[in-house]
Amino acid sequence: MHLVIIGNGIAGVTAAITARRLAAEARITLVSAESAHHYSRPALMYLYLGHLRYADVKPYEDWFWVENRLELVHAEATGVDTAARTVQLATGQTLVYDRLLLATGSLARPAAWPGRELRGVQSFVGLPDVEKMARDTHGIRHAVVVGGGLIGVELAEMLHSRGIRLTWLVRESRYWQSVLPPEESALLEAHIRRQNIDLQLTNEVRELRGDAQGRVQTVVTTTGQALPAEWVGLAIGVQPNLALAQAAGLATDRGILVNELLETSAPGVYAAGDCAQHRQPAPGEVAVEQLWYTGRMQGETVAHTLCGQPTPYRRGQWFNSAKFFNLEYHTYGRVPAQPAADTTSFCWQHPNGRHLLRLNFQRKSYAVTGVNTLGLRQRQDVWERWLREKTPIGTVVAQLAAANFDAEFSRQHEPAIRREFARQFPDIAVGQPRRKGLFGRL
Ligand SMILES: Cc1cc2nc3c(=O)[nH]c(=O)nc-3n(C[C@H](O)[C@H](O)[C@H](O)COP(=O)(O)OP(=O)(O)OC[C@H]3O[C@@H](n4cnc5c(N)ncnc54)[C@H](O)[C@@H]3O)c2cc1C
Known part of the structure; x- marks a missing residue:
């Protein structure tokens, strides 16, 4: 059996490692565009903070993949032919699969404001973003973060660590309103303000303005303020990366639609991690789970099914x-x-x-x-x-x-x-x- 996995995030590598344990003879290929080797995405901020080096955020040594006969392909997959069971790579190479797992993760939600393309305006989801942020925040004095979720607070902490004056714009009337009850929001709002961060609720970006060199200079808000900003961090959410699934003609909604075995609408093609959307989530459960541990659980579960042991995904307690x-x-x-x-x-x-x-x-x-x-x-x-x-x-x-x-x-x-x-x-x-x-x- 040749198992091809697109994406070397936590879902993809957990599936690969579990499949190797379950099917000693299988050929397993992991394709990923972002990095040659798997790294821990939640640890990205520690690279910027200087607490860890890149080698420290790679949970496995480079020899691990060779030793376990997991073939790594550092390339973008550009197409899937589900009838011929092939994956096309940007390098021109074609992979023939028996079973295919899409573990393509998330992308930053795009922003539509005028000025979005100015230098110094960026989101924060992958390795290139750390390098960009380190380069563009070097020596600056004022920054603005937009969006109040968990990536927003990471950006705030990173900027704060370098003494950069920060205004943090949150559209909602209280902090992380979609998730937290009011008392938790209020406690966190006070805590954030104690760090000397200018947290502004019910305030949004209207427009980003740049200087003559095309670098961001000012954020104009819906309340009419013109905030100085030599760097702007966009933390307005992530969305499943559907490009490959859509090119392959798979059924998608917010994510790639899967049943409880994490099977997509095409035979032999599965999806797991941030990119997957459960067709029938249990009452009160979310359909798209965008967490590290759920990615790992989905990767482990789907590996059993891929290796001939059909296993429904059951997350357990949230x-x-x-x-x-x-x-x-x-x-x-x-x-x-x-x-x-x-x-x-x-x-x-x-x-x-x-x-x-x-x-x-x-x-x-x-x-x-x-x-x-x-x-x-x-x-x-x-x-x-x-x-x-x-x-x-x-x-x-x-x-x-x-x-x-x-x-x-x-x-x-x-x-x-x-x-x-x-x-x-x-x-x-x-x-x-x-x-x-x-x-x-x-
Ligand atoms: C800054 C940040 C901090 C986070 N912190 C936490 C945290 O503290 N706790 C927590 O639970 N979660 C956290 N998360 C969320 C968590 O990291 C994700 O839920 C998890 O990484 C998703 O894993 P995944 O394997 O589904 O996808 P990903 O890790 O997104 O990996 C998908 C990979 O597939 C590759 N890929 C996509 N399409 C193609 C293609 N066509 N060809 C080749 N390769 C492709 C991508 O380049 C990417 O490398 C954080 C996320 C971010 C961005």
Whole structure:
């Protein structure tokens, strides 16, 4: 069998490595345009910060691929003929496949503002972007970041590390509004402003203006401000990279449409990672998962199917983590920006504005459904068990110490959390769940 994989990101390489383990004799070819070898995309910012070198963000030594008979092709795939089962490369080479995996990842969402093409205006998704940013921010004094998600905060931290004065434009009325409940947004807004960053909510770019050399100089906003900007970072989101799938005539929507085996609309062709869109996501689940660990899980799952062991993709409990400068964010289970109709939410905050814990639970059964923390670390294994076992909120509040990494936190904050829970939910006994008739007031 010849397995061809397009894309050497986490989904593609995990599929390749798993397939090698499952099918010792298979020929496996990994094609990627961006870099000769796999590297960790979430670690890109550390290259700019100078904390890591390129060699440090490559999880595998270069000999690993030869040793495991994984053939690497550093080239762009320009076409797929699903009837003839061939992939055309920009080099003129043609690869014949038995099974094909598209793991083509994401692209930065394009911006349409006038001036988008000026030098010093860029997004940040790949290796060339680090080099460009390092070159174009050298010695500058003012920058603007546009967009309030996780790449936005990475850009802010990178610029801040070099003492560059930063204005950060966020279209929404609160920070990361589509994901976070209001208290989390407010805490992060205060935290960001404490770093001397000019975070402007409900403000957008109208136009980018340049100097005579074609370099960006000013950002004009929808509120009429003219902000000085020698560099502008665009963090307005990513979108699945569909170019190859569309050229091949595969069914696409926002992503490449796949069933639970991650099969596309063409026989023998699969898709995994950021580029894939689940045709029938489970209720409350997202159709396009753009995370590192879901890319790895999809790569591992699809490898089984590619090697003749059909395996449906089951993600399990949702989790995510991020850092907002030095403040850690963790989430397990489901904590939407607005609680669902059948759940309610408990939120505790330390008066110093640097720690927050939110617990969501079912109104009727009291089963815990999710947790958010800021400035506190929770143990994934404990949370996965509590969520899987639908542990009652009273038990979770009583046993919070079991879930945290940080003894200092358990000693200092848990009594306060329990007191606050008792104040907000006097009818729920902590430690022994009561099941009936207590939610009339919610
Ligand atoms: C700056 C940044 C920070 C991030 N931080 C985090 C984080 O902290 N935690 C987290 O969970 N997620 C994070 N993410 C998201 C995470 O990196 C992605 O979800 C993950 O890398 C997706 O993996 P993938 O294998 O699907 O695709 P990708 O990593 O995007 O790899 C796809 C590869 O396919 C190649 N390719 C595409 N088309 C072709 C073609 N036609 N021919 C040849 N090659 C092609 C591309 O060049 C690319 O190298 C971050 C993303 C970015 C950009």
